Amino acid sequence: MKKYLSYFTNGILRENPLLMLMIGLCSALAVTTSLANGIGMGIAMTFVLLMSEIIISAFRSLIPQSIRIPVFIIVIAAFTTIVDLVMKAFTPELSKAMGVFIPLIVVNCIIMGRVESFSYKRTITESIADALGMGLGYTWVLCSISFIRELLGAGTILGMEVLPESIRMGFFAQSPGGFFVFGLMIAVALAAKKALERKGGSR
Amino acid sequence: MKTMLKLSFVMGVYAAVACLALAGVYLLTAPRIAAAENRAVNETLSVIFPDADNFKDVSGSVTSPGGQIVFDGAYVAYTGSEVVGMVIRATGPTYKSSTLLVGVDTKRTLKPVQFMANTDTPGLGTKTAEPAFSGQFTGKAIDDAFSLGDDLDNISGATISSRGVAEIVKIASWSAGDYLAREHGSLAGTGDGPKIVELAPMEAQKALEDIFPGSEFVPIENLANTLERSIVFDRSWLVRSGDTVVGVAIEARGQTYKATTAIVGVTPDRILAGVRITETTDTKNYGWNMNDPSFYGLFTGMSADAPFLVRPTSADGDIDALSGATVSSLGFANIVKVASLEGARYLADNEGGKPAPASAQELVLNVIPDEQ
Numbered sequence: 001m002k003k004y005l006s007y008f009t010n011g012i013l014r015e016n017p018l019l020m021l022m023i024g025l026c027s028a029l030a031v032t033t034s035l036a037n038g039i040g041m042g043i044a045m046t047f048v049l050l051m052s053e054i055i056i057s058a059f060r061s062l063i064p065q066s067i068r069i070p071v072f073i074i075v076i077a078a079f080t081t082i083v084d085l086v087m088k089a090f091t092p093e094l095s096k097a098m099g100v101f102i103p104l105i106v107v108n109c110i111i112m113g114r115v116e117s118f119s120y121k122r123t124i125t126e127s128i129a130d131a132l133g134m135g136l137g138y139t140w141v142l143c144s145i146s147f148i149r150e151l152l153g154a155g156t157i158l159g160m161e162v163l164p165e166s167i168r169m170g171f172f173a174q175s176p177g178g179f180f181v182f183g184l185m186i187a188v189a190l191a192a193k194k195a196l197e198r199k200g201g202s203r
Numbered sequence: 204m205k206t207m208l209k210l211s212f213v214m215g216v217y218a219a220v221a222c223l224a225l226a227g228v229y230l231l232t233a234p235r236i237a238a239a240e241n242r243a244v245n246e247t248l249s250v251i252f253p254d255a256d257n258f259k260d261v262s263g264s265v266t267s268p269g270g271q272i273v274f275d276g277a278y279v280a281y282t283g284s285e286v287v288g289m290v291i292r293a294t295g296p297t298y299k300s301s302t303l304l305v306g307v308d309t310k311r312t313l314k315p316v317q318f319m320a321n322t323d324t325p326g327l328g329t330k331t332a333e334p335a336f337s338g339q340f341t342g343k344a345i346d347d348a349f350s351l352g353d354d355l356d357n358i359s360g361a362t363i364s365s366r367g368v369a370e371i372v373k374i375a376s377w378s379a380g381d382y383l384a385r386e387h388g389s390l391a392g393t394g395d396g397p398k399i400v401e402l403a404p405m406e407a408q409k410a411l412e413d414i415f416p417g418s419e420f421v422p423i424e425n426l427a428n429t430l431e432r433s434i435v436f437d438r439s440w441l442v443r444s445g446d447t448v449v450g451v452a453i454e455a456r457g458q459t460y461k462a463t464t465a466i467v468g469v470t471p472d473r474i475l476a477g478v479r480i481t482e483t484t485d486t487k488n489y490g491w492n493m494n495d496p497s498f499y500g501l502f503t504g505m506s507a508d509a510p511f512l513v514r515p516t517s518a519d520g521d522i523d524a525l526s527g528a529t530v531s532s533l534g535f536a537n538i539v540k541v542a543s544l545e546g547a548r549y550l551a552d553n554e555g556g557k558p559a560p561a562s563a564q565e566l567v568l569n570v571i572p573d574e575q
Contacts, residue, residue, distance in 0.1 A: 033325065067210050071217050078221035082228045089235035092243060096320075153326075170326040 004129040011133030013196070017110040018141045018182075019189040024110035027101045028142055029178040035158050038146030040094045042139025044087065044102055048079045049111050049138075050131040053119040057127035060120050072115050073106075080106040110138060141185065148181050149173060248278055248290055251306035251314045255280035255287055265382050271296050272374050277382070280306075286387045288314065293375040297331065297367030298323040305375035307345055309389040313376055316340045316368075328364035336365065345376040346392055362527075363488055402494035407466060410479035411440065411452055414468035419443045426453065426549050430566055433457060434541045437464065441554070448554045450476050451546040458571060459483065459534030460490040465499075467539050469546035471556035473507040478539050490531030498525050498532075502539055507547040508560060511540035513569050533569035540568065 015021060018028050027045075031037045055075050056063070063071050084102045087095040095102065105111070114134055119127035150156055153173030155163035171177045248258050258278040265277040272295035280288045288308040294300060299322040306314030318332040330336060336358055343354075349369045351357045358365045383389035405413065411420050420440040428436050434457035442450045448471060456464040461484040468476035478499045485491050493499065501522060505511075512520035513532050524532040544566070550556030 062213075064210055064213055067214055070214060074214075074217050074221050078225055081225055085228050085232040085236070089232035089239060092236075092239040173325050 004125065007126055007129040008133040008136075011130065011135070011137035012140070013137070013189065013193060016137040016141060016189065017113075017134055018138060019186050020193070021110075021113075022186075023113055024108045024138070025182075027104060027108060028138075028145065029175065029182060031098055031101050032142055032146035032149055032178060032181075033153065033173055034097070034150045034156075035143060035146045036094060037097055038142040039139070040087075040091070041098060041101065042135070042142045044083045044098075045105055045108060045110070045138055046131070046135025048076065048083055048105050048108075049114060049135050050128065051079045052076045052111055052115055053127040053131040054124055056115050057119040057122060057124045063120070068116075068120060072112060072120075076111050076115070077106045110134060145178070145181050145185060149177055153177060244276070244278075244292075247304055247317045247319070248280065248306075251290055251304060251317060252280040252288055252308075254282050256283070257281040258290070261382075265291065265378055267293070268374060268378065270374070272371055274375065274378070275302065277379070279383075279387070286383065286389070289379040289383050290314075291375040291379045292319065293371050294320075295367060295371040295374070297321070297371070298328040298361070298364045301331070301364075301368060301371065303368070303371050303375065305372050305379065307376050307379040307383065309383055309387070311345050311380045311390050311392065313340045313343045313345060313372070316372055323361070323364045327358075327361045330358050330361055331364050331368045336368070340372055345373075345380050349373040366488070402491060404464075404480045404482050404494055407438075407454060407481050410466045410481055411442075411468075413479055414452060414466065414477035415442045415444075415450060417444065418449055420452065423451070423549070426451070426545065428455070428541060428545055430544060431537070431541045431568065434538055436542070436545070439546075439549075442468070448550070448556075451549055453542040453546050454481065455538050455542040456482075457534060457538040457541075459493070459531040459538075460485040460528065463490075463493065463531070463535060463538065465535065465538055465542075467542035467546065469507055469543045469550065471550045471554060473543075473547040473550075473557050473559075475502050475505045475507060475539070475543055478502040485528070485531045488527075490525075490528040492525055492528060493531055493535055495525075507543035509540075510567065511536045511569070512567070516569065530571060533571050537568045537571070540566075 011017065017023055018025065027041060031041045052075050056072060080103060083105065087102060114130060118130050147157070149172045151163065152169050155161060155165065155168040172181065245258065249255070258280055261279055262276045265274055267274045272293055274291055274293050276292035278290045279286060280290065286309060288306055290304055290306040292302065292304050294302040301318065301323065302320040304317040304319060308314060316337050318337065321329050321332050323329055323331070339355055347354050349355060349372065351365055351369060355369055377392070380392055384391040420442055423439045423441050426436060426439040428434055434455055437454045437456055439451060439453045441448060442452055450468050450470040452466055452468045454464060454466045456462065463480060463483040463485060465478055465480045467478050470476050480494055480499060483491065483493060485493065510521055513522050513524045513536050514520040515524065516529060516533060522532070522536055547556060548559070551558045
């Protein structure tokens with residue numbers, strides 16, 4: 001049980017895909033202009049990651065080593081398309097707001113990376129723990145960035161107005177603001193990781 | 204061979220299973236997606252015409268008058284059996300592109316314009332969707348000029364977006380008003396409606412015939428630019444009508460905002476027969492507007508010995524700069540000046556054309572500022 005917990009917590013900070021491994025960044029910077037986008041993208045990506053890891057892990061003995069990459073791509077692409085269709089059907093507003101970035105989950109390197117380096121070699125339960133951890137790690141970072149950017153850039157939280165127009169900074173709604181917030185988050189996360197390591201000894 | 208077959212088979216199986224799964228999900232979601240899209244359209248249509256209780260899709264029967272603006276849909280709004288207006292869904296270039304729902308009532312006034320999509324720069328071009336800008340259209344008569352700075356306010360920092368949106372609204376609303384007048388006997392418009400001018404450079408042959416209609420063009424080999432190094436003569440022609448020489452045409456290339464090639468025609472009397480642009484890499488919507496006949500037409504009939512200085516850069520110049528494209532205008536005037544002087548000189552030296560006046564001054568060109 002402890003093993004699964006460690007796999008799960010791994011993605012949240014210690015090996016957080018965005019803040020530590022620094023992969024899958026383009027979608028993270030592009031869609032995080034509003035909190036709703038951040039939540040939606042996080043859930044969509046977590047779903048694709050979870051399903052792909054489960055399938056790959058379940059069929060790992062049936063996927064020949066030499067053609068594993070194309071098979072991974074088929075599996076990931078299929079789930080991405082499913083998410084895309086489902087979002088269009090049930091949350092058309094959100095789907096429109098995220099535009100091309102939902103289909104682009106298919107080339108998100110977090111998914112390819114976890115499938116290749118983790119679930120192709122591990123059991124289903126381990127893969128589930130890993131996928132949930134990584135997905136949650138991705139989602140919380142996305143939500144934090146988008147929360148800050150939406151609050152400072154547009155003065156709203158989930159579309160509700162909280163800051164008056166006079167102190168909003170349009171800068172945060174644009175790409176430079178995204179890089180800026182993201183850079184600060186990396187700094188904070190590294191500091192937090194160091195503090196944790198000092199407390200927890202050699203781990 | 205055996206492994207190859209086996210691998211292909213395995214790949215095939217995975218692909219087939221994935222296809223089946225996708226087909227299933229597609230079949231399950233397709234009706235919902237169509238319904239959601241329909242609902243989204245209908246909801247926005249109801250915002251435009253709150254009193255209407257029925258919208259008839261007439262998308263096939265209204266098409267954009269041309270240009271880069273496309274109509275994606277058209278709906279006639281009814282209250283009971285009475286036509287109350289029409290909505291056109293139009294997509295066109297703004298800074299990137301915008302999709303708008305433009306509603307017009309039977310009295311040729313605009314209903315609130317709705318943005319369906321806008322891919323312009325967030326915080327700048329996307330401000331066109333905010334009430335401060337888009338609200339200006341509400342209640343506006345579609346026969347108005349839709350000219351930014353006159354009857355519409357610009358968004359500072361987003362001129363191209365503002366202009367693009369105004370253009371889409373103008374074209375779509377005019378088409379809607381036209382349709383209502385034609386099909387449902389609503390008020391007809393005054394004037395000709397917006398013109399779509401596709402500005403583009405001309406083919407060299409067409410340009411020559413445009414400047415010197417019905418003439419023969421004999422290539423000249425030895426006409427070179429001796430005045431100014433930065434402007435290059437690509438080709439030149441002696442223009443004849445029967446046995447008489449009616450002029451010289453020179454294709455000259457030089458710096459404008461980027462670069463422009465133009466054919467300049469001069470008569471033996473040292474008068475410009477015309478100027479046509481055959482190629483330009485200047486910016487769309489700005490320097491590109493040199494292709495507008497109302498700009499290059501200014502040069503027709505000018506003397507080859509005119510100063511060709513551009514206002515307002517030269518306070519006492521004789522040519523007005525194209526609005527928003529001063530640098531392009533400066534460079535273009537230089538090209539015309541050098542080519543026309545050389546053309547007139549060639550005619551004077553070889554074909555008995557009028558010589559340069561004694562009062563001819565030193566060559567003064569427009570100074571193109573360095574890039575900031």
